[in-house]
Amino acid sequence: MDRSAKRLSLSVQYACNDAALPSRPQVRRWVRASCERSAQVTVRFVDAAESRSLNAAYRGKDYATNVLSFPYALEPVVSGDLAVCLPVVLQEAAAQGKTTAAHFAHMIVHGMLHLQGYDHETGAEDAVRMEAKERAILGRLGYPDPY
Numbered sequence: 001m002d003r004s005a006k007r008l009s010l011s012v013q014y015a016c017n018d019a020a021l022p023s024r025p026q027v028r029r030w031v032r033a034s035c036e037r038s039a040q041v042t043v044r045f046v047d048a049a050e051s052r053s054l055n056a057a058y059r060g061k062d063y064a065t066n067v068l069s070f071p072y073a074l075e076p077v078v079s080g081d082l083a084v085c086l087p088v089v090l091q092e093a094a095a096q097g098k099t100t101a102a103h104f105a106h107m108i109v110h111g112m113l114h115l116q117g118y119d120h121e122t123g124a125e126d127a128v129r130m131e132a133k134e135r136a137i138l139g140r141l142g143y144p145d146p147y
Helices: 024-034 048-058 086-094 100-115 126-142
Strands: 008-014 039-044 067-073 078-085
Touching: 008 024, 024 039, 024 078, 024 100, 024 126, 039 048, 039 100, 048 067, 048 078, 067 100, 078 086, 078 100, 086 100, 100 126
Parallel strands: 008 039, 039 078
Antiparallel strands: 067 078
16 A cells, blocks of 8 residues: 555544653544554554553553554554553653653554554564664664664
8 A cells, every 4th residue: 555545544542641742643543654554543642540540450560661552454454552651651751761752753653553463472582573673764764763
């Protein structure tokens, strides 16, 4: 499908507040750059309590995490939700010496790839493939290698 034919329905929700949060146009740019086909996506920025609750309920892990992906369908359009945890992303960006924008972009790209069926936990080959895709997308967006 040619790039102009791809459609994107995007909802951006802010369940927390901080000056470091990306704008809706930034999020749209990152999501669009990650889409291989038409998509219907909600990106929700959450606090640590909501991230921890979602991670416990859906992954059985009792801690807040940077991004959670909830894929619903791959066809006819990619459909799913991303929950991006503000405090975890800010802490990781600082610890890794990255700008917050670069790390938010990486988490959105990473989550979007999960929504499209990419996985890094099923094997080393899949992880290499997904990370290469992330590097390429982020490079086109003007961000450095996230790894």
